[in-house]
Amino acid sequence: MYHLTENGPKRCRATQRECPYGAFEHYEELADASKVYELQHVDVAYKPAKRSGIRKYLRHTTLDVTRVAQVKSKIVLSDVDGTLVRGSLANDHAAWLHEKGVIDLGDLPARWQADPKNEERLTALAVAYSKAISGKNLKELRVREFMDEIMSDETKFYSSLAQLKEARAAGHDVILISGSPQYLVGDFAKRFGFTAVGSNYHQDRHHRFNGRITGMFGAKSKQSVIEKLELERYETVVAYGDTESDRPLLEVAHHSVLIDPTPETLSRYDHIDEVLRL
Numbered sequence: 001m002y003h004l005t006e007n008g009p010k011r012c013r014a015t016q017r018e019c020p021y022g023a024f025e026h027y028e029e030l031a032d033a034s035k036v037y038e039l040q041h042v043d044v045a046y047k048p049a050k051r052s053g054i055r056k057y058l059r060h061t062t063l064d065v066t067r068v069a070q071v072k073s074k075i076v077l078s079d080v081d082g083t084l085v086r087g088s089l090a091n092d093h094a095a096w097l098h099e100k101g102v103i104d105l106g107d108l109p110a111r112w113q114a115d116p117k118n119e120e121r122l123t124a125l126a127v128a129y130s131k132a133i134s135g136k137n138l139k140e141l142r143v144r145e146f147m148d149e150i151m152s153d154e155t156k157f158y159s160s161l162a163q164l165k166e167a168r169a170a171g172h173d174v175i176l177i178s179g180s181p182q183y184l185v186g187d188f189a190k191r192f193g194f195t196a197v198g199s200n201y202h203q204d205r206h207h208r209f210n211g212r213i214t215g216m217f218g219a220k221s222k223q224s225v226i227e228k229l230e231l232e233r234y235e236t237v238v239a240y241g242d243t244e245s246d247r248p249l250l251e252v253a254h255h256s257v258l259i260d261p262t263p264e265t266l267s268r269y270d271h272i273d274e275v276l277r278l
Contacts, residue, residue, distance in 0.1 A: 075231065076167045077249045078240040079222075080178035080185055080196075083259045084161045087116045089150070089188065090180040090199075094129035096146050103132035117262055119243075126179075130201065134211040137203075138183060147187050159278050160240050160259055161192075167238070168193050177225050177249065179217045197225050223248040244268055 081088035095109035105128050112121045133141060150156055168174045176196040178185045185198030200214040215221060226248050231237050239246075239253035243265055250256040250272065257274045258266065266275070 072173060072234055074167065074170075074172040074236040074238065075229070075234045076164055076172060076174045076238045076240070077226070077253070078160070078164060078174070078176050079242060079246045079249065080176050080188065080198075081180055082117060082242040083240050083246070084158060084164065084176075085150075085188075086156055086158060087113075088122060088126075088180060089178070089184040090129060091116075091122060091125045092150065093141070093143075093146055093181075093184060094125055094132070096149070097129075097132075097141065100142070102136075102140065102142070103129075105129070105132060117243075130209075130213055131211060133201075133209050135208055137206075137208050141183075143183055143187065147184065150188075151191065158259055158276065160257065160276055164194065164240070165192055173234075175225075175229070177216060177222050179215060179245075217245070219245050219247050222246065226252060 078084060081090070085092075091109075091112055094103070094105060095113065097103045098105045098109050105125065108121075108125045108128050112118070112125045115121055164174050174192070174194040176185060176189050176194055176198075178196065178198045180198050181201045182196070182198035183201070185196040188194075189196030197216060199216045201209055202212040202214070204210045216225070222245065231252055236255070237253045238255045238257070239249040240257045240259060241247070241250050242259040242261060247269075250258070250269070253273075255273045256271070257276060258269065258272045259276050261275065266272070
C-alpha cells in the first residue's frame, strides 16, 4: 500500500493507527500511485532507481509517460464537475461540511446551489472552502461519509458517467481531470476503476491543510496533463466536458461530448460532435 506525499508515493506503514495521509490518497500498487503523481507534476519523471532501499524521484524537463499511455485502441478523457457530477464535488463537499457545522461559509453554499453553473459563485465558494479547511486534516473533513452519500444518490450524475463505466468495462483507459481536490476526485475515480488527476490541496508536516493549492483550474492546467498522455498512442480519443476550461480535452478528441452546456458555452465552440442534456 502506498500513499501520496509532497515528494511522491511512499510506502504506507500504518497498521494499528489511521494513516495521517488519509484513506483516499492510497494505492495498492506503486505504479498506480506513481501515475497519479506524475500527472499532477509537470516537471517530475519517476525513475525507479535504488538508493538505500528507497525509490527516488528525479527532475527532468520532460516526463516519462510509458506507464501512463501504452499503445491501446481508445482513451476517454473527462472533466468531473458539471460533466459527470451535477454540480461540483468540491462545492458539494463545502456545502455538506457547512450543513454539518464543520465549517462556516455563510450564505455562499445557498447562493451557489441556486445557480450551480455560475462561474463567479462557483469560484467564490471554492475559495472560501479552501480557506475554511486550513488547519484541518482529512479525518476532520469526513470524506468517506460525504462520498458515500454522493454515490447513493443516482440523480446526482449525468448519463455520461454510465458511458465512461461502459468504456472502462470494455478495457479502455478513462482519465478524469478535475479542479476538485484529489482526495475527492481520487475516491470517486477508484470506485469505477478510473484514473483521476485533481487539485493538490497541500498539507503541512502535521498533515493539516495549509491553504496552499496546486490547482487543476482552467484550460492551461488541463492542457499540461493532456500533453503528458501522448495521445497519438491511441487510435481513438473521446472527451467529455461542460465549460470553456475543458477545451483542451474536447479539441484533441476524435469524438467530443459537451454536457448540458449553457448557450454561451455552446456558442464558443466551433465544433462539438455530441451534446448531452441528461
